[in-house]
Amino acid sequence: MKHTIILVGADKGGVGKTTIARALLDFLHRKNILVRAFDTENPRGTLHRFYPGISEIIDLGDVASQMKVLDTLTTSDIKVTIVDLKAGNLSTALDTFEKIGVLEAARNGEFNLALVHVVGPAIASLDEMGEVAKYTDGIAYVVARNFINETNFFEWDERTYKKYFANLANAREIEVPKLNEMAYEQVDLAGVTYSNFVSNINAKGAASNFSFVLRGYVRKWLSDIDVEFEKLEVVKWVMDAARESTSISSENSDENSDDE
């Protein structure tokens, strides 16, 4: 199974980048796909707070950290890596990856690479897409329009956006639906995954007492965002690969039992 790296980033802070990384991790977990995650919001690490068991805080500017992510691709048993890029660091990270040959390796098919570019409602997001476009050739590029924590409408005209979007080769887009603000805050305060919030499980793994109403809103939001994720090519790669490896392992176990 070929390794898949999914970068989640934005050049502007506060657009809900980590929220989407969390939602993606949640989605893959519910599909029983093992994932490892790297949180580059060092030293604090927001993603790490919700996924302490499977994530690590790193500094992507540091060579040792780059090695941790990239040099382990072939040796790690876990074949999906999500990297939550530090806010405002998307272009820098892509530039670094270009320089050290990561993007080239992905283009050559050594592993799958996807970039989920989270854009907010500001006009600056359109310019960001233009800047990022030069790196996206040969990788899966996803523009995630995030409606989660913004109550206002997107500032840009839909036609202008479509024009920008049309200029991006092989770009896909998803719309991240709005999550009720109180529900969002409560999940955040609880420091749990979305799924655990829905299942009423606290950060220590014990039964909790979260609001049924808010859990309901999160459940509905997860189901809506699942539909968006399922549209993505990168998610299909991961799911197909997971299915393949499951069927291979079950064939192997059948053979083993025949031997017995």
Next chain:
Amino acid sequence: MISRLYSDLLHLRDPRGPKIYDTDLSGNSVVTRFPSKTLMLDLAKVGDQLKLFDGVLAEPERDHVVDLSADMLTRFFSIFKEINFEEGAAEAGVEITIHHIVDPSVPSVRTALETSRIAPSASFVPVRNLAIGDCLVVPGAAEIYQKIEFDSEIVMPNLEPEVQAWTEAPDFTWSGLLLGRHDDIPYEIRLVITNFLQSIYDQTDAREEEFK
């Protein structure tokens, strides 16, 4: 009227009375009768949604009466469906009964039909209040009414204005009448009101035996 009636009669089952939720913000509704037991709710506010739905699940052993104003019906059931309250209620052991007042008009009966299909596990009870007319005599409405799958229906007899006035008196309670606390009301009037209650009682489904 039906929410007031139930809120009142449920005091006979539990002296604490039910918890009452009123979405009619005009204040001219069930809250006027039970001000200390009624929570006024604006369902557009998430905080108020929590008070209602979480409030019910927090006390499943207690009776709860939700008085839904017509303008809040769509919003209520939209939230109800979105948060899958039906499942939450079932897990908590809360039985839901929807009493839907049906006006003598096609749109009203159509709304009742749609509402009856929202929560399959809930008991749906259309209420035809003869004081405002009967939908069964309205062309088109009766046909739609026949499509409603209900567990029981209540036909509220028409109360003469004089009798109605007694029931609207500030100190009048239906439960008080049944407990013999309204000797001040003329005997004939008490008899009419008692018959009115008896009529509703007789139409209450057998599944609501406990309520009876």
